[in-house]
Amino acid sequence: MENDFGKYTRERVSNIPFDSNDPVYKEYSNKVPQFIGQAVYIYSFEKNRMVFANGWKDLLGYEDVEITLLKIIESTSKRHFNFSNELNDKALQFLKNINLNLDKYSFTLEVEKIHKNGDIIPLFSRVGIYKSHNGNILEVIGISERIHSRKLGNIMQYAAFGPETSSFEESLNEQLFNQLAISRKEKEALELAAKGFASKEIANKLNVSQSAIEKRIIPLYKRFNVKSLPHLISFSYDNYIL
Structure with a gap:
């Protein structure tokens, strides 16, 4: 190697x-x-x-x-x-x-x-x-x-x-954007999204703005080459993220 x-x-x-x-x-x-x-x-x-x-x-x-x-x-x-x-x-x-x-x-x-x-x-x-x-x-x-x-x-x-x-x-x-990686904050938001919470609800739970949550989740679509939130969640389970 x-x-x-x-x-x-x-x-x-x-x-x-x-x-x-x-x-x-x-x-x-x-x-x-x-x-x-x-x-x-x-x-x-x-x-x-x-x-x-x-x-x-x-x-x-x-x-x-x-x-x-x-x-x-x-x-x-x-x-x-x-x-x-x-x-x-x-x-x-x-x-x-x-x-x-x-x-x-x-x-x-x-x-x-x-x-x-x-x-x-x-x-x-x-x-x-x-x-x-x-x-x-x-x-x-x-x-x-x-x-x-x-x-x-x-x-x-x-x-x-x-x-x-x-x-x-x-x-x-x-x-590290081009790497197949996920940060603690991104995963934290994704875990709540996987439980069915909307961006506004996730923002309230994490005490941040809704735009901050969108900045954590939306870039994952391109990074992991997925087309939707259900696809992202499925991908995350398949790859042991969740």
Whole structure:
């Protein structure tokens, strides 16, 4: 498989694991919460390598001492690979322009990873800013866990969070428009539409304007090549969105 990394990500990701003798690793081993069923990593852009990893043996079959950010990226399944990397790329580009409260920003995505043994593992992953200084991202943290409740389809699902959540997610929506993906806000409106609520009712429930709801749902017609709301809802069930 040819790896189609975004330029911003490609220039900032290495294949270097953590150093167990590094004082930072020892500090994070005592500091970072570790839960059964979750795998965690912290990647340092200053050191250009992992500085902490835990739980990857159970999740993807890799020892913590061998897992790298490049390996995590490359383990993405073929059908999710390009979008996953495009999302990482666009999110980091957006965040490099944020100067305040960087550590309060994060994004989530549902993505298929390939286990070391070749099995496909559906994951829910969250990536956030772990450490920053003067508007510069120093470290990111990623937390992943297996999705047991349902299958993943061809349509990627993602969400953005932070003090500027609306502009963050809207920026991603605009830049990822041509990808087969759906954001948290779009899915939220679609779920209510699937239950039979009209745009005005959905707007009231979500405390936004009716035009805001239309801006979330109508673009999905073109993106998913459907002709009507019933077609969109049917498509969403067929592709495990709903």
